Amino acid sequence: MTRTVSDARNRLLGTASRLFYAEGLHSVGVDRILAEAKVTRATMYRHFAGKEDLVLAYLAEADRATRDNVEAGVAAAATDEDAVRAVAKGIAGHIRSEGFRGCAFLNAVAEYADPTHPVHVAVLAHRQWFLDTVTELLARVGDAPAELDGRHFVMLRDGAMAAGCLSDPGPIGDTLLEAVERIIKARTSV
Template sequence: MGDRSPARSRLLGTASRLFYTEGLHSVGIDRIVAEAQVTRATLYRHFPSKDHLVVAYLREVDKAVRAKVTEVAAREESSADVVRAVGESIAADIRAPGFRGCAFLNAAAEYPDPAHPVHRTVLVHREWFLRTITDLMTHAGATAPDPAARHFVMLRDGAMAAGSLADPEPICRTLLRGVEGLLTYQDARVV
């Protein structure tokens, strides 16, 4: 069976929902199989282990984030506007019902071993995101694009963590003010 099989899609959709809402370690294979209405053999035909399923889930989240950034970049005229729009997109996610933080930060917390495939999948996404923001900051004219991009990622991480714990509105306002500050602050000494 190929990657487009309905059973694989149900498995991945079910696992993704459960992993995001309840955590990676707390959701067992038996529950995923039962809710996806497939057999264990079907699960293991598509995903040789739970770790493979977790990696597939994170890759789907990664694809969705990349698609969002691509969509935003296609709409905006300047790199600075793309950076602002990425910030707005993050704020919209934080405000969404059922928001439970960043799937990648959640996964890194549950899989802290840097050699583990799940942790490596998290790092691949984060490296791409940092490179993307660095490129955008460079094109936006930031005199120190590398530190500005790292600050953006930290703002995002903090907002996503805080947004899952408290009223998202003040957190989103702070995030967006911070993003604007990064676009206007041109001091190369920022590290």
């Protein structure tokens, strides 16, 4: 029985994640998610208190996927500079992926503007982790303080994510990689 419930939860979360990312959080109703996931309302409520909990689970999965991608890229890097490049390459690859619709977190925060709302809080926590991570990586490259370069990296990422769903993602990814390379070069030539 546990396996069936787990499969149903996975279908529910997978369907919700696909629909939320493609169409938006508020525009996708619970009834549609249940129908496409082929689960009952009772099954949903066994796993999630409501739609908001499903949205939070979707963001938690997106956060986990981002962290896993960053960790894998950094672990495979031969140098600190290559670790920073790996993070940028991961972002560029995401922008160029099929069905790219921007940043799941920026999309979510646009729909949940109240800074005290749990969805907004989850987005801010993810963004703080990302800023801390890239700042720490950049601090290993050169001797200059890395806080400003970390904020620049995050702004480049945000801009690339927005531009990547509005225009041809290929050049956007290339521009992101070039800009990050300039940050690395500036840090190593100080």
